[in-house]
Amino acid sequence: MKRLLNTLYVTQPDIYLSLDGDNIVLLKEQEKVGRLPLHNLESIVAFGYTGASPALMGYCAERNIAITFMTMSGRFLARVIGQSKGNVVLRKKQYLISADESLSVKTARNFIIGKIYNHKWIIERMTRDYPLRINVAEFKEISGQLSSIILDVRACEDLERLRGLEGQAAFSYNKALGQMILQQTDDFYFRSRSRRPPLDNMNAMLSLAYTLLANDMAAALEAVGLDAYVGFLHRDRPGRASLALDVMEELRGVYADKFVLTLINKKIVNKDDFYTKENGAVLMTDEARKKFLAAWQNKKQEKIEHPYLGEKISWGLVPHAQALLLARYLRGDLDEYPPFLWK
């Protein structure tokens, strides 16, 4: 497996990114404020209205360093992608499957199996780790429901029905998600998912975590030669990285939700890290976003054993590993796509 490199997050809106030799140079009002060798970087994520020189973008495109531009609130704006990696044969196979719903469902259901399986094990772990804090009976019941939905998903041959089963599973899981917030419960709660804009602190963090994950996923898919915009479960919609969203399903809970819960339960964030606008939209403060990104970067370095490959890799490489496995499945090396089944 490849080595995980760093991601540079630029959170100040008035920084200009430029290239000097093999280094990225950060400029603020023409003054140098930072300089980093690019060969240590895997990607660059810039928040707010930042500029980047064409020379830097060209350098990064050639070397597979993803540059992503986000709004200050963490909404995706654009990504710099170089010449798509050769591999026409792989992409054609991807398009062929995507165009055929009965073929798509065979891959799509494995994404959903991964998602529900991982949600189930988040719930099971909670019953083990905090039996005195949570309603164990209810959690066990939800876990049982998820188990039985997984078996239905496994046998599902129809995309519409698959979406129905996914909705059912999400409904059960969401009932447990709010109860996994064990600290600062006056300020942090989860009732349902709200976005554009998020309407509470938890949703504000979930939005940012999902965006970062989707972005890593899209970059990983492009890097192995797949088209991040053509999906199997999520159908084509202009500007939507459907395949990235597909593969990300299995990581939402175990990567993003658990991460956000940790920030709350370990009191790394608190109510002062959020700002509520007049319309109820909740924003993270600049300070909060910095804390969030630093913790996210640490999470990426944590090691985990990949359940199918049996290899120890860092969390940050999981999107890459799944993209690679998907490519290898599409090329006929594997009998099915192996989802990331966490326990």
Add this chain to the structure above:
Amino acid sequence: MAYNDEDDYLMLSGIQHFQFCKRQWALIHIEQQWEENVKTIEGQYLHRNADQPFTREKRGDKLVVRAMSVKSHELKMSGICDVVEFVQDSRGVEINGAEGKYLVFPVEYKRGKPKTDESDVLQLAAQAICLEEMLLCEVQMGFIFYQELKHRVEVSLTDDVKQKVRSVVAEMHDYYKRGHTPKVKTGPFCKNCSLHSICLPSLMTKRTVRSYIEGKIRDEASS
């Protein structure tokens, strides 16, 4: 063959990949995957010397030409000879821009030392077939310069070797036409492969994904 466009010609240098591992060749030449490692960088560095298309040296009765593009319609392959030496000899052929007749010897530069497999020899023989076709001559001998030995090894390019090239190349074209990346036997040589992290050789011996998934979810149902 269904395709005759010269753009579809295979790369000569691929013979070496193909001999090392058919899957490695397919990943590079069919799937267009490439990953640099120490060895590939060393290889590029070594070739900087050979890669000077605009120089042509005259040394006595010898003319040394570098980075010469060659192709063969018969093999449907093209590539670059690191060095081609033309030695003045009455049994040879006339060449463009030089007086007299010349014998033709391809010279290939390799990092490392002579390999146990035939890959370097076959690559050189394929270059010889190209040169024979382009110059209407016979090429019976060539050289491989090994960086680690710091000297060249003489290679006899017999009809047998050239025949072997033809059959290997036919197999390559067959995979290429089908766009097929073969699964292969893995081995210790996988450790030296620059595509190790893309190929995931461990997948070749892994259990099926079906049993992986069903094993995990059946556990669930019974627990």
